[in-house]
Amino acid sequence: MASPWEVLYGPDDSLWVTESHGYRIWKIHPGDKGNRVLLDMNSLKDFTAATANPLAPGRAHGTGYPPAVLFG
Structure with a gap:
């Protein structure tokens, strides 16, 4: 991993x-x-069209939720 963004303790x-x-x-x-x-x-990002995937350019942002909420 070259560029960590947010770290959560699971x-x-x-x-x-x-x-x-x-x-x-x-x-x-x-x-x-x-x-x-x-x-x-990574394969879902697309910033070429007006109807592009709404993932923000450059980062996955944070999870915003604890791991138990995301993956059980």
């Missing part, structure tokens, strides 16, 4: 991180430093 002691330029949400386990992409919206 209920399973992991960190949930949004990427500022990659439109991805990562789950990182601090203990063993393992990580994985939970959500990748």
